[in-house]
Amino acid sequence: MVAHPSRLHPAGEAQQLLRFLIGFARATRRARRDVVRYAGSVDKEAALNWPRLRRWIVDLVRPTAPRPLPPVAGNNVRSVEDTLRHSPYEIGAAYNRMGQEVTRKEGVVARVVFNRDELDAIHGGTLTHNHPTPPGYRDGGSFSLADVLLAVQENLAELRAVSATYRYSMRPSGRAWPRRSSVRNSFERIEEAVTQSLRAQVQQGTLTAPEADVERYHQVWQQAAAELKLTYVREVD
Numbered sequence: 001m002v003a004h005p006s007r008l009h010p011a012g013e014a015q016q017l018l019r020f021l022i023g024f025a026r027a028t029r030r031a032r033r034d035v036v037r038y039a040g041s042v043d044k045e046a047a048l049n050w051p052r053l054r055r056w057i058v059d060l061v062r063p064t065a066p067r068p069l070p071p072v073a074g075n076n077v078r079s080v081e082d083t084l085r086h087s088p089y090e091i092g093a094a095y096n097r098m099g100q101e102v103t104r105k106e107g108v109v110a111r112v113v114f115n116r117d118e119l120d121a122i123h124g125g126t127l128t129h130n131h132p133t134p135p136g137y138r139d140g141g142s143f144s145l146a147d148v149l150l151a152v153q154e155n156l157a158e159l160r161a162v163s164a165t166y167r168y169s170m171r172p173s174g175r176a177w178p179r180r181s182s183v184r185n186s187f188e189r190i191e192e193a194v195t196q197s198l199r200a201q202v203q204q205g206t207l208t209a210p211e212a213d214v215e216r217y218h219q220v221w222q223q224a225a226a227e228l229k230l231t232y233v234r235e236v237d
Ligand SMILES: [Zn+2]
Pocket: 129, 131, 142, 143, 144, 147, 161
């Protein structure tokens, strides 16, 4: 709740300023913890620095989700995805808000690692990548938790992935992405329940173990997206 400015007496203003400063200090500490915690999957250059902190503050003060790509640029991303889809190793391609490709990076086996400059270019844009099919499986499956945490961290307009049989998309349906801790909490809680239910189906013989693995993250994100107000889509394609 915010008091009308004309009704504030000086003591009230000072109190409000103090409360803001305490809130700001706490948020900064949280941001620092989040970035450092994620550094294991980015690389160690991604540790906190002033431009990243400033961008994070802008996201905090003006929490709006960037707009998805216009249709022509979206189609271009889909045709790039078609060229990535059967690659045996992971490739990431990122687009700025206008739909121009800003970086493309090949990963070792199943993980693309972005450095700080690449993350700066990706921020607010659209990121797509392929999920290679592991040996013995029919598909690479849906987003990992690290994928979605990166989308939150970089305030992406859209996170996308392509596998042998599906296209996956995740974006905020509200004004902004939820907090990383909310994403992590929902994911971990739902993953446990989904894993148990799929395990039961494998034991009953209604699903094979590789099929259950392909379905697992998809089912987790279906439920987590509803909880976190995210728009999550898996298309057969
Ligand atoms: Zn991924």
